[in-house]
Amino acid sequence: MADKHIDELSGVETTGHEWDGIRELNNPLPRWWLWTFYACIIWALGYTVLYPAWPLLHGATPGLLGYSTRGEYAAEVNVAKAAQAGMLDRIAAATPDEIIADPELNQFAMAGGAAAFRVNCTPCHGTGAAGGQGYPNLNDDDWLWGGSVDDIYQTVQHGIRDTVDPETRVSEMPTFGDILKPEEIRQVVSYVVSLTGKPRDPSLVEAGKQVFADNCASCHGEQAEGNRDMGAPRLSDAIWLKVHGEDQIAAQIKAPKHGVMPAWEARLGDVTVKQLAVYIHSLGGGE
Numbered sequence: 001m002a003d004k005h006i007d008e009l010s011g012v013e014t015t016g017h018e019w020d021g022i023r024e025l026n027n028p029l030p031r032w033w034l035w036t037f038y039a040c041i042i043w044a045l046g047y048t049v050l051y052p053a054w055p056l057l058h059g060a061t062p063g064l065l066g067y068s069t070r071g072e073y074a075a076e077v078n079v080a081k082a083a084q085a086g087m088l089d090r091i092a093a094a095t096p097d098e099i100i101a102d103p104e105l106n107q108f109a110m111a112g113g114a115a116a117f118r119v120n121c122t123p124c125h126g127t128g129a130a131g132g133q134g135y136p137n138l139n140d141d142d143w144l145w146g147g148s149v150d151d152i153y154q155t156v157q158h159g160i161r162d163t164v165d166p167e168t169r170v171s172e173m174p175t176f177g178d179i180l181k182p183e184e185i186r187q188v189v190s191y192v193v194s195l196t197g198k199p200r201d202p203s204l205v206e207a208g209k210q211v212f213a214d215n216c217a218s219c220h221g222e223q224a225e226g227n228r229d230m231g232a233p234r235l236s237d238a239i240w241l242k243v244h245g246e247d248q249i250a251a252q253i254k255a256p257k258h259g260v261m262p263a264w265e266a267r268l269g270d271v272t273v274k275q276l277a278v279y280i281h282s283l284g285g286g287e
Contacts, residue, residue, distance in 0.1 A: 084108075088271050096149040096277050106278065113279025116272050120264065129283050134242050134259055140285045142239045145169055146228045147287035153277035157270075159263035160231070168263055171231035176215065177254030184211045189250050195224055196238035200246060 005014045007025055014023040029037075048054060051063040087108045091099060099105045118127070124135045131137040141147060145155050155169060162168035176185065184207075190199035191208030199205060213222070219232040226234030233241060242259070243252045265273050280286065 091274055092271050094274075096153045096274055096281075099274060099278050100149060100281070109275040109278040110282060112272065113275035113277070116268065116276050117279055120268065121276070124261075129280070133244075134257070136241060137239075138280050138285060139283050140239070141287065142234065142237060143228065143285070143287070144171075144226075144231045144233055144241075147281070147285055149277055149281040149286060151228075152280050152286065153274060155261070156276050156280070157263065157265045157273050160261035161258060162260065162263040165263035165266065169231055171219075172258060173219075173232075173252075173256035175255055180211065180215065180253070185250055185253050188212050188216065188253065189246050192224065192235050192249060193246055195236040 005016070005023065006012070007014055007023060010025060012025045012027060015026045017024040048061070049063065050065045051067055052060045053063065054061045087105070090102075090105055091109060094102070094105065099109050117125075117129070121129075125131050125138055126135070129138040136142075136144065143151065145151055145160075158165045158167045158169060160169050161171075180188070186201075187204045187208035188211040189208065190201055190204035191206075191212050193199040194202070194205045194208075212220075212224070216224075219227055219230055220235055221227055221232070224235035226232050233239075240249075242257050243249050264276070268276075
């Protein structure tokens with residue numbers, strides 16, 4: 001047997017492998033590392049036997065213990081539902097006002113409503129419920145359909161212009177581009193802007209006031225205070241849902257935009273809708 005080659009610089013035996021004059025040192029792994037590695041292999045083999053591991057054509061090996069993360073999750077959900085059952089039954093039997101009047105129920109409903117809001121409502125109204133252009137701010141006291149907890153409950157329950165729910169709230173602003181002349185639209189825009197600011201052409205305000213009285217006051221009110229029975233917004237508070245500025249107001253008058261809010265009762269159930277109503281009512285703008 002040939003003498004083993006020893007590296008001159010390190011004094012370590014080489015393996016005999018050589019690439020372009022470079023020899024490989026024979027530095028075996030530490031014994032503790034090897035034993036740890038072997039233990040991991042044994043543990044992994046045991047894991048694949050005891051727990052679901054190997055994929056099959058229609059599932060996976062079930063494992064000798066029959067454990068399932070989905071089964072564990074289902075069990076935890078069932079335990080949580082059982083713990084909440086009494087409170088949910090009480091909410092189902094109570095009105096929103098009665099829920100608010102009961103400190104225990106109110107606290108429970110607030111927590112459930114906040115969770116339901118984050119999952120279902122934030123895509124439109126935002127995480128802080130501040131809304132955006134076309135989506136109402138739920139923190140202020142400007143309500144199209146009323147801000148009492150019962151009003152909010154009905155709105156969430158049946159939605160706005162929902163195409164399926166027969167009890168949905170419906171309001172349609174006419175297309176005044178087919179009714180008013182362009183000059184009349186400019187006049188009424190100047191009047192509406194004058195209620196909270198300064199229009200571009202103040203000379204049109206007086207004529208616009210008459211156009212408003214003839215065409216708009218029946219829904220928005222004689223003083224532009226709005227009408228919650230019809231979902232007509234108040235125009236005298238400088239809060240604009242869909243438009244900003246004279247050009248956009250004119251466009252809205254000519255061809256109104258009508259938003260749609262889903263009817264949530266069919267999707268979430270009455271108990272969750274009540275919790276949502278209680279939570280939204282608490283945000284600061286509830287009446």
